[in-house]
Amino acid sequence: MKVLVTGGAGYIGTHCLVELIKAGITPVVYDNLCNASLESLARVERISGQAVAFVQGDIRDPDALTALFKAHRFDAVLHLAGLKAVGESVAKPLEYYDNNVVGTLRLLEAMTAQGCVNLVFSSSATVYGDPQALPIDEEQPIGATTNPYGTSKYQIERMLADWACATPDARVIALRYFNPVGAHPSGLIGEDPKGIPNNLMPYVQQVAAGKLQRLSVYGDDYDTADGTGVRDYLHVVDLAQGHLAALRKLTTMAAGKTAVNLGTGIGLSVLQLVRAFEAACGASLNYQVVARRPGDIAACYADPAHAQEWLGWRAQLGLPQMCEDAWRWQSSNPSGYADT
Numbered sequence: 001m002k003v004l005v006t007g008g009a010g011y012i013g014t015h016c017l018v019e020l021i022k023a024g025i026t027p028v029v030y031d032n033l034c035n036a037s038l039e040s041l042a043r044v045e046r047i048s049g050q051a052v053a054f055v056q057g058d059i060r061d062p063d064a065l066t067a068l069f070k071a072h073r074f075d076a077v078l079h080l081a082g083l084k085a086v087g088e089s090v091a092k093p094l095e096y097y098d099n100n101v102v103g104t105l106r107l108l109e110a111m112t113a114q115g116c117v118n119l120v121f122s123s124s125a126t127v128y129g130d131p132q133a134l135p136i137d138e139e140q141p142i143g144a145t146t147n148p149y150g151t152s153k154y155q156i157e158r159m160l161a162d163w164a165c166a167t168p169d170a171r172v173i174a175l176r177y178f179n180p181v182g183a184h185p186s187g188l189i190g191e192d193p194k195g196i197p198n199n200l201m202p203y204v205q206q207v208a209a210g211k212l213q214r215l216s217v218y219g220d221d222y223d224t225a226d227g228t229g230v231r232d233y234l235h236v237v238d239l240a241q242g243h244l245a246a247l248r249k250l251t252t253m254a255a256g257k258t259a260v261n262l263g264t265g266i267g268l269s270v271l272q273l274v275r276a277f278e279a280a281c282g283a284s285l286n287y288q289v290v291a292r293r294p295g296d297i298a299a300c301y302a303d304p305a306h307a308q309e310w311l312g313w314r315a316q317l318g319l320p321q322m323c324e325d326a327w328r329w330q331s332s333n334p335s336g337y338a339d340t
């Protein structure tokens with residue numbers, strides 16, 4: 001099986017590559033490197049003991065995509081390429097709609113033209129907006145998004161549903177990730193944010209490494225066990241294995257589009273994550289409780305039953321493993337891939 005991995009040089013993409021190669025699947029990475037470096041692929045090669053085919057290009061470039069699909073006969077596409085910073089999407093909405101929505105449109109055009117109609121897409125729990133009930137299952141309405149990033153994922157999901165309806169034999173799985181964290185246990189690949197991290201775990205990692213002074217915990221008066229926000233943190237290796245399960249499912253599922261949550265189903269608070277990270281790194285973390293952030297919700301965690309029943313996938317790795325692996329990556333690569 002040969003699979004195109006758009007955005008394959010990024011955080012989640014590199015972990016997917018490791019699992020694909022382990023399973024005997026041949027990936028071809030297509031990435032414009034706007035948020036990644038070639039070193040990440042060199043690290044995947046070190047872990048896997050295999051060369052990884054790479055083409056530098058943008059998903060919005062129709063000519064480059066046509067050349068790519070003519071050069072390879074892909075059985076499926078894992079579409080991870082996209083911009084993902086919520087705050088940046090509020091400041092630069094058009095960039096997000098152009099990159100994420102228009103980019104996916106161009107990719108679908110190229111796939112249709114070349115008769116490759118099997119797709120696994122990186123969606124996000126942000127498509128649910130403020131959830132109506134917990135845990136969140138796939139039947140909950142989507143679209144009441146709270147930022148352009150989330151809206152771009154919602155619009156893409158709608159476009160995929162319409163495309164799957166109109167395209168004979170098209171098979172699409174939208175994976176709605178909850179909160180991917182951690183790193184490969186080798187410590188060779190992990191999340192390498194540019195500038196100040198947007199997400200909690202990389203921020204915590206950099207506080208532990210002394211690169212950032214203090215963590216701000218936004219609110220401890222939510223209606224949760226310890227008052228801090230609750231999220232569904234998921235080990236990135238589990239997430240990558242979810243992609244493998246989805247790729248396998250493409251070969252047996254009925255034509256059409258299906259959405260699947262990828263989460264553990266366990267809600268963990270900010271303070272629980274901080275305590276677990278302190279245990280992993282052997283030091284206490286400097287943090288301060290500050291006011292709530294506008295737009296943040298109290299709790300968000302998945303109902304993972306559909307993934308278990310339909311994909312045969314469930315998360316295996318717990319919070320201690322997430323923190324230990326994140327710390328191994330951070331402490332052995334204090335400046336990320338730039339250390340090389």
Ligand SMILES: NC(=O)c1ccc[n+]([C@@H]2O[C@H](COP(=O)([O-])OP(=O)(O)OC[C@H]3O[C@@H](n4cnc5c(N)ncnc54)[C@H](O)[C@@H]3O)[C@@H](O)[C@H]2O)c1
Nearest residue numbers: 007010011012032033034035036058059081082084122124
């Ligand atoms: N990390 C998360 O918390 C999270 C949660 C939910 C969904 N997602 C989605 O998963 C996907 C992967 O996320 P990630 O955390 O690995 O992010 P990442 O930024 O590390 O990886 C995305 C990759 O896509 C590439 N890319 C971006 N725009 C491109 C374009 N126009 N053409 C070609 N390549 C392009 C980047 O260079 C990068 O290598 C994204 O679509 C993201 O929205 C991520």
